[in-house]
Amino acid sequence: MKKKTTLPIIIGNWKLNGTKNKLNSFFKFIKDKSLKIKKNLTILALPNIYLNYAQELVSKLNINCKISAQNIDIHKQGPYTGETSVNMLSDINIKYTIIGHAERRYYHSENNDIIAKKFILSKQKGIIPILCLGENQLEKDCGKTEEIILSQLNAIASIDKQNKTIFNNSIIAYEPIWSIGSKKSADPDLIQQLHTFIKNYVIKFQNFNIDNFYIIYGGSVNEENVNEFLNKKNVDGCLIGNASLNKKIFNNILVKSNKIDK
Numbered sequence: 673m674k675k676k677t678t679l680p681i682i683i684g685n686w687k688l689n690g691t692k693n694k695l696n697s698f699f700k701f702i703k704d705k706s707l708k709i710k711k712n713l714t715i716l717a718l719p720n721i722y723l724n725y726a727q728e729l730v731s732k733l734n735i736n737c738k739i740s741a742q743n744i745d746i747h748k749q750g751p752y753t754g755e756t757s758v759n760m761l762s763d764i765n766i767k768y769t770i771i772g773h774a775e776r777r778y779y780h781s782e783n784n785d786i787i788a789k790k791f792i793l794s795k796q797k798g799i800i801p802i803l804c805l806g807e808n809q810l811e812k813d814c815g816k817t818e819e820i821i822l823s824q825l826n827a828i829a830s831i832d833k834q835n836k837t838i839f840n841n842s843i844i845a846y847e848p849i850w851s852i853g854s855k856k857s858a859d860p861d862l863i864q865q866l867h868t869f870i871k872n873y874v875i876k877f878q879n880f881n882i883d884n885f886y887i888i889y890g891g892s893v894n895e896e897n898v899n900e901f902l903n904k905k906n907v908d909g910c911l912i913g914n915a916s917l918n919k920k921i922f923n924n925i926l927v928k929s930n931k932i933d934k
């Protein structure tokens with residue numbers, strides 16, 4: 673993000689889904705609809721095996737959509753079978769990666785320390801981290817939402833205490849775990865409040881020196897509710913799972929979000 677990003681940021685996360693055929697049909701649809709995504713920063717996060725293919729496809733079709741990875745390994749190279757490094761992403765010109773998605777935290781036991789290391793690694797390589805954080809249902813029920821967010825932010829801030837610009841050139845995706853894939857999106861007013869909480873943390877930590885730092889919401893976002901979130905202050909965009917898998921729905925989300933002035 674060398675120059676200021678144009679908001680809103682709409683990120684589709686295909687998770688463990690997709691084929692070459694699906695990608696062809698998805699981007700062809702977008703192209704045919706002459707989608708007005710010029711205004712948005714639109715990103716599609718794909719399984720590693722499709723990154724290069726998708727990158728070439730959007731370039732060939734001249735579509736204004738960036739391609740992101742969904743994860744990186746904690747190492748840059750070496751005997752780590754099955755992993756993909758930040759160096760490899762950079763080698764194929766990928767500029768974004770999701771870090772610390774709730775599904776990585778849960779299914780792959782990634783803790784705050786691992787995620788903080790990945791965050792730093794991607795920043796060192798000039799790859800924009802899309803850092804996911806958020807509380808689970810139990811933590812929410814116990815009133816621990818802010819405490820959890822704080823511990824996740826502190827893990828990043830404390831990995832290099834001298835670096836008071838660590839959150840610059842990054843995207844934070846606040847995703848309450850209970851809302852992911854549940855069709856139970858969060859209350860947009862609450863999201864505004866929590867995004868403001870996150871932003872204030874970063875402003876204070878960096879002593880107002882914030883630049884190219886964005887906070888987006890994820891969790892059961894669809895074409896009906898997307899603008900309820902985007903209309904809120906300090907909501908710079910959305911991270912969308914299920915609804916990004918359907919080209920027509922994702923297209924509608926992009927068209928709708930383009931009408932928002934941020």
Ligand SMILES: O=C[C@H](O)COP(=O)(O)O
Nearest residue numbers: 685852853891892913914
């Ligand atoms: O990465 C996307 C989020 O996990 C949200 O997924 P969802 O839109 O299917 O709830």
